[in-house]
Amino acid sequence: MDIYGQQGSMKQGKQANLIKLQREVLENVLKVSKREEESDGCVWKVLIFDTHCQNILSTLLKVGHLREMNITLHLNINQKGEKRDRLHGVKAYYLVQPTQENIKAIMEDFNKDLYDQVYINFSSPADEELLQSLAVHVGNLNAVYKIKRVVQYTIDFVTLSRDFFSLNIKESYKSLRAAGTRTAAQVISQAAMGLFSLFRTMKKTPYIIYSDDKNNVLLAQELYSLFENLYKNSKEYEDESTDFLQPQFTQPILILVDRDVDLGSMLLHPWHYGALIHDVYHIENNKVKLNKPDSKEVQNFDLDSQNEDSYWLDKMNIPFPEVAKDIVERLQKWDIEYKQITSIKEDTSKMVAAMSNINEMKDQRRLIEMHMSISAGLKSELSTRHLDKYFEAGSTIIREKQLKGQEKSELIEMFQQCSIGAGKPNFDLDKLRVLIIYLLFVQDIDINDFKQLEEAAGITNKKYIQILEQFKQKRIPETTTSTAASSDTNLNSEEIADKLTSIFGKFASRVKSQGKGLINNVKNNLIGIEQDFEIATQVKSIIESKCMNSEKLGYKFIDILNNQNTLTQPKIFSDVVVFSLGGGNYNEYQNIQEIGKKLNKNIMYGGSEILNAETFIQQLTS
Template sequence: PVVLSAISAASSTTVEIATDIALKRMLNFNAPPLKNTAAEPVWKVLIYDRFGQDIISPLLSVKELRDMGITLHLLLHSDRDPIPDVPAIYFVMPTEENIDRICQDLRNQLYESYYLNFISAISRSKLEDIASAALAANAVTQVTKVFDQYLNFITLEDDMFILCHQNKELISYHAINRADIQDTDMEAIMDTIVDSLFCFFVTLGAVPIIRCPRGNAAEMVAVKLDKKLRENLRDARNSLFTGDSMTAGQFSFQRPLFVLVDRNVDMATPLHHTWTYQALIHDVLDFHLNRVVMEEGMGAEPSAGARPKKKSRKTYDLTAADKFWQKHKGSPFPEVAESVQEELDTYRAQEDEVKRLKSIMGLEGEDEGAISMLSDNTAKLTSAVSSLPELLEKKRLIDLHTNVATAVLDHIKSRKLDVYFEFEEKLMSKSTLDKSLLDIISDPDAGTPEDKMRLFLIYYITAQQAPSESDLEQYKKALLDAVCDLSPLNYIKQWKAFTKMAATPANYGNSGVKPMGLFSRVMNTGSQFVMEGVKNLVLKQHNLPVTRILDNLMEMKSHPETDDYRYFDPKMLRGSESSIPRNKNPFQESKQGKKIVYGCSELFNASQFIKQLSQLGQK
């Protein structure tokens, strides 16, 4: 898949803010939400498909939806009862089956009025289908508004977006790189990617300058995106980048630089074992769309004949509102464990206060009249009412991070992930190795077969020269003895033979890690986290291929790696797209204040990537 990086100079908005504004506007019947108004919101129902659900859920909580008057949110294809006196806001992809279901809703007269919002632009023929159904159902006046929202991408953070979560296998690395792909399939994949990127820039309200390498999928996407943007700009009256259409125009005083890169420029990083909190959660737990799903209460084996007990699944949302998460998601794991422990100790000191507040509020006894009897004690009650929710929320977040960090630590210890991380960092930064690769592969206690395969692939990808045939056979034997599937290696061998990188392996800079000696406070006996045997590694700055490419292009530096990159400016006349105007820099002169936003066609972890490499290697 294409790894995308958009750089915009310091602009007053982020992707998250722009998407948030667009969604809230849509949920307010496509009118700007009124600020500081005491008026009750209009009650309404929200009907979405899985695509719409994935776009909304990382950004708006159930409470926020309720505050905007959404009393009920339902999937389009679920069984829904009529609610004839309430307006319905639909947020769906304009697919054949979705349109059929909307027409069925009109026939069944489910709601008072219909506000139809399509995630991607709806075609004229499908719009006519809805019009015919509304006419037949005598519901023309009830279809109040039909909007194209151009929100066909998922914003995960203020500097991170992905193109889709549903059907992501259709635009995956495997889909693009399989040997038997037809031209028509490739066209369809590129169109899907371009549609999402077009939506991204419409929402941002900015026309990008596009840069990409030649001769791969990234170039195909760039050419198509440039064409789509040009076509939209040509029709000035209906252009999505002028006037008050959505958020367009609000933020367009600066042009973003949009760098499109193919995944193949850096195959080692997605396989790399990680050491920071967010990256570890993504690597070892079930983490997608900002939500961690963990199985709890494995329990004893059920007795013969008894029905097996269902494992309870616990979900945790890691959101921007969680200050601990915002502060520590990029921190090395040992630091996180220490901070969780400190938070826990602080909370324990406040626990007596919570008990006192609960008793003031009568929350301990069963007597419901307890609070009303406290009318003479209003001052105490007022302070309890304001402090208790805050303390209970703090406790919820501490419990969340204690559970998540403990689960991560179990993986680190059982798989020796600190050993893998340290060794891979040395491989990638060409540092001297303190032990041999074969030792780790052959150690039955070090990691899963997949961990060993990841390590070997990183060695193979980053090696200045490929191992000799006899060495390779020795490694293969050790991998097979460790029950590794060799299919990913088959594919990486082909890939390395085909790419130019075979001659010049991607340079990963002189990064690396340094051990910091034993843990301090975390090692004390009262700690939740028993970190014995786990190395306290501290990160050093990486200089990965994508970072370098970006730096070269942002600063207009001449460099063999990027000198050949194509240049597209959809606002300029044709014929100038390939030569870079050297005299003027379309970005701010100073480096400070640049904001970098990352996006990708799919956000896989190493395990999912290995599966795709394995499928490609079996062909």
């Protein structure tokens, strides 16, 4: 049995592209070796994956790609009620997490004699007891001959773009702070394996710079242990080279940031294309669902990173008004070019050349129409919910640490326009976000001013009222809990208060000491707004100082290759990976990419999951 499968083949000094690197690894997982093909002549395959691995595959390999690898059928082993037929004479490729549930499902497949040529691929190293139980079970059935290969890979992350990734650990923020679907230890272990997978795919060993909070300390230690184990077992790896286990002239740096240090990026209404789509429609593994206008029908869109859709990848961090304008211009340009091609009638050579471009142009048209539909939906939401004004109000509060008279009057008016009434939907969440930002960032809160804003907002959602009350009690202790908040909302007030105590403890000292705030250089023109959130500002400082400034910012350091935990001299590094345990977001991703451009550094960004404001607040209130 192979301990680890072959990983990516990134060359030293080359800028990392996660799409290409992880796709290469996945293709290696699923391909048949020449030796295996020559031995039995069978090349047709069926792929059996779990939901976790399906998510990993879905952003990188389409059905067409799978067919090119002779995969004619793909099935989800976790799909309840899905009947899988007996298929002999084809290669059955399992790609699953090494969990007890999946091992039991594989055992059951052997009981039913579904496949006679089995290739078992685990997305991460399996527990020895689980492997032993599988081996004993297969041996008792006298079916060992069916197993052609068992390989343990390290591929536990979802690539969202060239420099953006998620570990898809659901409810990670809540689980790290209270009893969620997982324990904090489980989240940290899964995050460590996800980051280990990332760097195995990059074939790099990072310097680790981590914030001095309990969870990131444990994450850094566990990640260090994984690399330490890698050194001990390096001879058992199938890699064509183990150079990445040796000291390198330039290594990447991994910066583990504390989510609670900056909630501004999580709550602020976005203004850039990708962030706005995620805020309004919830991007899930690069897929978007939205309702057709005046219809109950749902449209499904795939933001295509498989073919490196340059439009999505290039425009996701551009202000939405610029993208909306560009989409219209591209559609107009396409119409002109298409008319020119279809008008060619006499010149045969030109007609042949034109026909070869037709399919490509149809693909371009499909892409343009997809973004046109998404853009139209966003424009409607902007108009109905006044999202541009919420963005401007939130940015002003963060920047100025206050709301002046005219700005406060405009916010009150907007709250009233978005209140319950004839034909007016209630957008409690939008109001809650701005009010929480106000409580987090305004230095000297006037009780009467806030009461005026709160009354104008008129929030009626009981869960939202209670979370707002908890924020109020931390910033305005003199306030009393409202009647609505004290009613039964199925929430544990003490648990919420404990969560917020941690958040406010980290915000309080920083808000008082920083005059510039978390967002700098905000211009009057919304399209030109430049945002520097707190985490991005810290990342910038670490990069500019070649890591020497990290200790002043409250970060610690581990040099894995040299077994050092002190910084004695500036570090020369290649790529930068910023990881947010507890969840990342598109606002922060956009901000960090802007900093990367200014500093001429390739910065990758990811989180234990990628949240928008709604899913983040759900974890605070659930």
